[in-house]
Amino acid sequence: MTAVQTAPGPLELDEPAARIYVELSERLRKASPSEAAPELARISTRIRRDILTTIQAAGMGHVGGDLSVTDLMVTAIWGSLRLNPFQPDDPQRDRFVLSKGHCAAALYSTLASCGFFPQHRLTDFMGPLSPLNGHPNRVKVPGVETNTGPLGHGFPVATGCALGGKLRGEPWRTVVVLGDGEIQEGSNWEAAMTAAHYGLENLTAVVDRNQLQQGARTEETKGLEPLDQKWASFGWEVRVIDGHDHQAIKEAFGPSTTGRPVAVIANTIKGKGISFMEDRVEWHHKVPTDEQVRLALEELSR
Amino acid sequence: MTAVQTAPGPLELDEPAARIYVELSERLRKASPSEAAPELARISTRIRRDILTTIQAAGMGHVGGDLSVTDLMVTAIWGSLRLNPFQPDDPQRDRFVLSKGHCAAALYSTLASCGFFPQHRLTDFMGPLSPLNGHPNRVKVPGVETNTGPLGHGFPVATGCALGGKLRGEPWRTVVVLGDGEIQEGSNWEAAMTAAHYGLENLTAVVDRNQLQQGARTEETKGLEPLDQKWASFGWEVRVIDGHDHQAIKEAFGPSTTGRPVAVIANTIKGKGISFMEDRVEWHHKVPTDEQVRLALEELSR
């Protein structure tokens, strides 16, 4: 017996939101990092709220990593890159790839904020037949560049994007965000070597260095340090920053100064912004109770 | 119609050769590097001869990489490790793993020289139903630790061997030999991270740094430099040596001085010892004519 279930419709453009994104993000892109930072911080707070309510509605999600990546993602998408919600596959768009695909709620919240689809659709997250699957699906969600979820996939794909852009001689660029636990996957080091070999100065790889993976701290599980030296020895220009400082992030997302691809090691806090979640391994995929969401939203509005 | 073909018999111990190996290798192991070097050089020349005639008989093989790895392999197996041809699966044996499995002819020649099987069986190399397959098969060839051939497999397996030895608190050690092209495989960097994390000072990884891979130079194909810094940043004690200097090799195969696993970057020449093969990419798997083998053997007897 096949269940009868009406699928939620496809995701459609939120035109007013898209218009705002196009204008405001252009201003923020052109602004100096210090000028842009306050607005980027405001957007980040909004995204954090959306992440929390989205996960609350779904009763599932990866809240810790969503909150650690928020400021990075917002600064990339609102403050550094040029995406096009009106034509999501615009050949000249910049590419944003979320390699740590389990943080789909952060990506969906951010894409909705840009008008790729209406914010209210976030309540479909992981619902039956929803396009908003637990991990991003590019076929169903405009703005997603490649399907991620298994760790270590987005970076090679992003490398291919950047290589393609360079071969074409086009000006758009690619930013890929990796988890720190994720870079234990060897596929990333293959991509790191490829990007350096091909001199992909149009590629920025961001490590969300929150020190935690699924089960424990990275350095207890399988140590990554000295992480900056790893990237440098693989031929990358390395920038180590505070991954919650929008000004520092926007600066770090600026162009390569060496002709080499740029690795941004962004020191972050898993669960950032919610005191009882911060730096606690269990919030990798623990789901907040309604009361916890209330407290969390309260913290964010302070 | 199933072809009627008598399989060559299983490989059996060559007792006299094994006796010599056990005695001589013990002497060489205990000797100083400079004392041991001349004998190791003599054995290496013999192995080079066997490699050439083995490939000649088979009409196939990877002669360039066989000749670049010979001095490393001979110094490991004859001059540093304790293998046991009388009981190939002796739990207390040292482990020698050839990760660059395409150099099976070098491994078979060396194992035969230790008496794991009679030298005359080398003429079976790649013959119909022969145990001496084009890539090493541990089920059929005593002395082989794991089946290799696809690049990037032997190193993780060797890491597991060393981890097992350490868990058991046993004194035996593991040496794994990698191709330089091979380390473009990400699986190696996963193993490098694991070995460092678990402090496997009983593991030595040797990179046969002959600067060539199958189709071209490594630095043209996908650059590996600065290779020493890559290993150091992954937490290894690094030793850079001349991979044809038996004294230097034996020194480099000595114990870790830092409690960390040891990476030996052995600068070698692909096709080493045969003037017309040296450092030429086509000899990766070109097969010498009978006349070329004659010339090559002549060069070796000088």
Next chain:
Amino acid sequence: MTALDAPTLTFDCRADFADELIALARADERIVAVCNDSVGSSNLVAFREEFPDRLINVGIAEQDLVGVSAGLANAGYIPFVSAAAPFLTGRALEQIKADVAYSDRHVVLCGQSPGMAYGELGPTHHSIEDLSWMRAVPGLQIVVPADPAQTRSAVRWAAASGRPSYLRIPRFKVPAVTPPDAPFERGRAVRLVEGTDVTLIAVGTMVSRALEASDLLNEQGISARVVNMTFVEPLDVPEVLAAAEDTSAIVTAEEGLVSGGMGAAVARVVAESRPVPIRMLGVPTFAPTGSTSFLLDHFGLNAAGIVGAAREALGQG
């Protein structure tokens, strides 16, 4: 006798997996568990507490996970490699082929949360392909326990088998379906219900649903045999031949792709020896979003779906 009779207790078999592994580890110090940042999801926290050195976590690195395990076997250990099934089988396939199967190493690969157990996490986290992929690795024994008792038996059996194997550990909750006296032997299926018209051959989560279907068919005057195939490799060929001999049609059901899975193994035996009509139930393609039970219903992998397939195969569709 079946799930319809009474409200049935259901079990996440990971608990039995972990308990049995701990029991084995107490008796045999060669047993080690090897993980990819999956200590919690594999339910191995208690194992780690009791045997901290024998729980090896290689981090998020599946190729290394399997290669290191082959090396541990080389060093005399019996590694139970415990990782989410899609990553274990998909990411480390060549290591499973070369380092484990072709090298004939006694490594026990434990695919956790297989099939569509990670429902809403989507196709990247579903492992609908594992049985097909693993069946195409020569020399690998493949076991799909259907309930807690079989999970424990599978763990014990694999530890003693001396050869490489793949165990598919259920996470989706299942009722107990195995009679206490049922044998657990290499290549041996368990016949749960006798029947003369049609044979329902199922594995894992589908076994209890086949039992339900058998009850429903009975009510419709159709006598349905139910076989829990347990070993996908080696297959219980005599049991398949008996089905083709004694009953007029066969329905296979598995929580995985139809292409190349358990049903394909059954179909091959039947096609080569005694052709009878077959219906093969499984997952046809990448699943949409939804919970495991939603998706099972979505694809007709339930009692009603099995009943429909059985009637169709009998020409009573």
Next chain:
Amino acid sequence: MTALDAPTLTFDCRADFADELIALARADERIVAVCNDSVGSSNLVAFREEFPDRLINVGIAEQDLVGVSAGLANAGYIPFVSAAAPFLTGRALEQIKADVAYSDRHVVLCGQSPGMAYGELGPTHHSIEDLSWMRAVPGLQIVVPADPAQTRSAVRWAAASGRPSYLRIPRFKVPAVTPPDAPFERGRAVRLVEGTDVTLIAVGTMVSRALEASDLLNEQGISARVVNMTFVEPLDVPEVLAAAEDTSAIVTAEEGLVSGGMGAAVARVVAESRPVPIRMLGVPTFAPTGSTSFLLDHFGLNAAGIVGAAREALGQG
């Protein structure tokens, strides 16, 4: 009409693969070739000379190979990923699943030297598993050209298809078997010989051997139809049904594992619609050492083996 009539020219199809790719690349600047240190073994030296920037070598790194190719597709290119079949399919399987098939990227995966083409190099270099593994990746089109003409058609077709596909490019020398007027269409088989008693369904290197077997069977008074299945996915279901309808038995032959390969796809259609006796020829397990032709004979993958299987299936064994 068949290989027995005259001394037959045989071809290594890599030359046609490379020539056709160059011709395409001249006409369409989106075509790029992506390699893993396999420029020579894929016969792409001439391609590189003509299009040095469009030959991308990622070195010995198959996961990256496929991921980068998916990214190149994202950037508007049509990547032909050319690597030895065992490493492409076995090492990059999860990338093929997630980055190519599930992401629905127009990437053309070209498995070079498949089956047992690397005879003496052994099972690590054989790709007897690829068809089974690739069949269990939903959404991937699978094409097995049987000769130079089909190799060229497959390359052209894949470049235009807009969807992900896997092409299995023969290296072991094969004769031309495809009539000049034969169609090359998605999901369409080519019937090479008419016949009424038994149908021989083959792919790739086995097609010419099936033609030989058909001649031999004819001499024995058995009329054997020969079908080149070409598309393993999507399968030509009507052609399989016609075989089950028109002839009394089916023999399938492929240079690969029987578990889950082309034969399994055929068996499923037959079992679910019109059961007839089938014999499935293929490679049963890891091969011993030997040349390709030695191994094909060793496993009975030749005209005599096909004849024997056909007689057996017809009950004349």
